[in-house]
Amino acid sequence: MLDTLGIALIGCGTVGGGVADVLLRHGDRLAARAGRSLALRRVVVRDPAKLRDVPVPADIVSTDHAAAIHDPAVHVVVELMGGTTTAKKVVLDALAAGKHVVTANKALLAEAGHEIFEAARRAERAVCFEAAVAGGVPIIRALGESLAANQVTAIQGILNGTSNFILTAMAERGMTYAAALAEAQRLGYAEADPTLDVDGSDAAHKLAILAQIAFGVTAKPTDISRQGIDTLDAMDIRFADELGYTIKLLAEAWTSGTRNAEPGVRNEKQPDSSGSALRTPHSALGVALHVAPVLLRHTDLLAQVRGAYNAVLVRGDVVGETLYQGPGAGRGPTASSVLADLIDLAVGRAQRTFAAAQLWSKASKGFAIEPPERVRSRFYLRLLVADKPGVLADVTRILADEQISISSVVQHEAAESGGSPVPLVIVTHAAETGRFKLALAKINRLATAAAPAVFFSMGD
């Protein structure tokens, strides 16, 4: 049996408490799986008095990061404090001190992945981060190891459980966004300030990490076009449902010609102008990235992911489509992923994976991020227009002028009689996002437009 692996836990809140709990209660199990003991040597928290949840021995608790990092009995530093300032310093200091790092901090990796991974390579230490994306769902291992023989061509993820909980409540129980958010907050699925969850920021951080693994692209926050669910109107969920679609907040990355194409079936390089046209990045080696509410057919696997669950659909050129689903947050699920990383370090797998993967390095996989305006997609467009002759003619003329052809039109009756605006829903064939937005601006300037047009990407 190898020497004990010594662990310092920086941050011991919900997730850290879960990690400490399993380390302390199931040491025998972990040792059997790892072939050596895993010992919790240090726990660093801001306020030791608040550490009530888990019976961590008092003599290993402190407020001193540096002492924990430099303790020679510590081999791995687990960063679970969150934030990107002190956390970054802790991670870089740990690597400089020759310690491996495990972190669940998606914002930190999305913002400073390059700097952190270069530091780890210099120090010949590993950084592990299974818990940073999709909680208990092992999507990092799936992309980096299980699917390693594939070139990934598309990733579609439900990566924010809060948003999916809200969307499920709106779709299945006809709730408004505000009511669904209030329920999510009451049940602990949403924070008091839910902004980063519902505006797509959290999902974008996670997508940046997945895109790095699958395509080798380093996406800055501004590279990922981002639309949240915070302005979603219940009316659009109803209209989508009538058309056979479910609206999900998706984090997506896809390569040229592969958007929702079944391998060998609809895998056209060019969008099909006659029917099921595809969202397509412009250049041959472009990767389109976005976080947005997307209309998925009711029968799509991801359309059936309900509540606070996370799920990721990955399309690879050898395997086809595989799906990974599970709890995306919370004490147990996130702790499970942190502990899997610790076992991998103890076994010696993680070090080899880290060295082989060369993440956030200069080594390019040949992909570039497609400018958002060049990405092709079908669109759902919903207008509120005056109930007057000629409105549909005006709107369709503007779309035609931008070479955008129409797949279907549904004009809904006004909710009230007597001159109030009526909803008009148009589904387009594939069009470049830039052109679509030009048309949108013109449509919004029509005298008959009663409110700014609402639009979403179609998943097919």
Added chain:
Amino acid sequence: MLDTLGIALIGCGTVGGGVADVLLRHGDRLAARAGRSLALRRVVVRDPAKLRDVPVPADIVSTDHAAAIHDPAVHVVVELMGGTTTAKKVVLDALAAGKHVVTANKALLAEAGHEIFEAARRAERAVCFEAAVAGGVPIIRALGESLAANQVTAIQGILNGTSNFILTAMAERGMTYAAALAEAQRLGYAEADPTLDVDGSDAAHKLAILAQIAFGVTAKPTDISRQGIDTLDAMDIRFADELGYTIKLLAEAWTSGTRNAEPGVRNEKQPDSSGSALRTPHSALGVALHVAPVLLRHTDLLAQVRGAYNAVLVRGDVVGETLYQGPGAGRGPTASSVLADLIDLAVGRAQRTFAAAQLWSKASKGFAIEPPERVRSRFYLRLLVADKPGVLADVTRILADEQISISSVVQHEAAESGGSPVPLVIVTHAAETGRFKLALAKINRLATAAAPAVFFSMGD
């Protein structure tokens, strides 16, 4: 860069051809992922003239296993020939010659896992088998690595795509078993002789492998109670649907008190006689194993897996429930998993995983296989009975005598009028399988029983 990893492929049919194709066409990609080159050195087939599918260089093709195995430029032997006689010899010879082994052969591992893994440990070589269970779905890595911090408490798998394709056609299109099987054969989802797929044997082999990883139990074929779909009547799919259930052929393993229990919610140690009673193995450390058609609620994740897909739901004591879904067979999916194992060997991960896992070893995880008759379950029971007074009283009296209480009863009207037998559906609360079968024998002896009773396990 490390030395090239030399590969011998024994068997080059559908899957072997897929592996050779990727090795030959995407060598650069694989080398980048593995940090070293992967070279196809030898291909051994029964009839080299039949190797039309893939442009394998003629000078590496032969019919000579031994020459390939003993070639010093070969480091890994990939066994894709199938069967359990020559394949076993090839695997053992390869290990004795100091070669690692990758195999997709579930029957071989289920039958001779102990002997093969002991030989590998003696030779200090690794055996990798991601492709042996669920094709392109990385369930072996999920159980062995991603969920390594968990004690798995339940596995529910749709592990036979042929059966799931047939069941989907029967449920969604009202087809008979015979018609659905004929369609599966026409589309290439079923073999000319489909026996091993539809009688549960194939799924039982895969379940034996998963149970070894999750619970350390070595299940012989006779240890796994097995019921196929080959005698399934379309009538039972309809009745199940009316009750809110979908019938799926499941391969299941679960520990005491955990059958379909949400952690912390319905995790009773004893079955609940009032409502949603659980299937429970008898002893504290018992593991129940079976392959059987099971009634799943329409809303269960596995109930929504359609067509030839495979899916595995795993419940762990730390993570909760995670689901893995994808294509369970076929050239690309299975090749993807074989190649993932080859990359893991090239990186050096697989050797460490193999050493740490101690599969098919004497090292017990403390679980024993529960005798099938002691396993508790709820049951769906469907009779065809004479339309006479007193029949329901007779049946319910027999069940009561065995202490089996009834959850619901639906008596269906006869399809034809005039004395023809009527279907009677009874759903029970949890009961020991042995007792249920005693009652069943008595019911079948009733003068009013027009045909042997049909029964299935309930998933909740």
